[in-house]
Amino acid sequence: MKKLIPVGVFVVIILGASFLFIYNSSSPLTPGSKQTNESSINTSFSNPKKSAHYESNTPEHGSTLAGVPINVVINFNFDLAVPSDIKIENDGKDYGIGETEIDENKLSMRKNMDPNSPNGIYTVNYKACWPDGSCHDGGFQFAIDRTQDSSYEDMIGQNEITIRMSEIQFMPKNLKIGKGTKVTWVNNDEVEHFVNTDSHPAHTYFPNQNSKALKTGDTYSVTFSDTGIYLYHCSAHADSMIGSILVE
Ligand SMILES: [Cu+2]
Missing domain, CATH: 2.60.40.420 (Cupredoxins -  blue copper proteins)
Known part of the structure; x- marks a missing residue:
């Protein structure tokens, strides 16, 4: 009977850890509280998810822009390979244009953006793939608010x-x-x-x-x-x- 208690505790820990693992891998962006002021749209951003080998991206996570970015670019410290992919979505609609392109030095990938994209919060979900065929997911958000052009x-x-x-x-x-x-x-x-x-x-x-x-x-x-x-x-x-x- 004495031995059952530690075993029970062990089982609970394992179950808890598996639940957290499943929860994290099924939601690319977890709710966050990053807020920006002076915006006419409700800019409450999720926390970004960084894939392996991720370095930076433009637009920056959590930024509110006065206009539409010409493209979304994500930078890595390892060689990208097909089928790496970027999706730029707002309200369930995809505002990316054309194919995801991998730059010549293979350290960046980009997707052009529809110049008529409306104001709102955009969620970027990406899949970064490597020469060995493995891929990792990541994501971040930014907002477009044309009223910010008053500055x-x-x-x-x-x-x-x-x-x-x-x-x-x-x-x-x-x-x-x-x-x-x-x-x-x-x-x-x-x-x-x-x-x-x-x-x-x-x-x-x-x-x-x-x-x-x-x-x-x-x-x-x-x-x-x-x-x-x-x-x-x-x-x-x-x-x-x-x-x-x-x-x-
Ligand atoms: Cu300077």
Whole structure:
């Protein structure tokens, strides 16, 4: 009789552990409490689920964007292989366009997004697969809320605009431009700056927007020919020197 008690406790622990395991593997995103303020939509995000070899993604988990991202990009530290896949859903509808693409260096995969995607919370579920044929799941969320563009400087109608890099800031930091606008960054600081597309340090969201080191007086230009939001930063000051361009 004495021996039965420890055995009973053992059985309960095993049952409890199996239940937790099943619960976790059947729900890709567990309810979370990350909240963002100043948004007209209810942005309450689930906790992200990170797969093996995951590094970062753009848009970032829990971010609320003033426009539609041109694509969703997820970065890894291991070679991706088919059939890796990204799904971008809102209210049960898929807003991804075309096939999931694996970048040439095999460390990132991306899916283009419908430029007419409505405001709301988007859930990204992905399957990352490796050369040995195994796959792992992951997921995260972001929101689109076009009313957030009120904090963007409206420069629509100008064919060429300049962003100054001054006092370790992009000035203006957030701006709205029309399709086909040429944007030129100029470094007015004594220290070196960079223009790098998010995330840091993968710089994969919009690979055409990555400069070399810019010394005092150096310039760098990009012409934006597609609508959407372009999230970027300076990789020398990645925590504080961030900017965003909304192309309409
Ligand atoms: Cu900088």
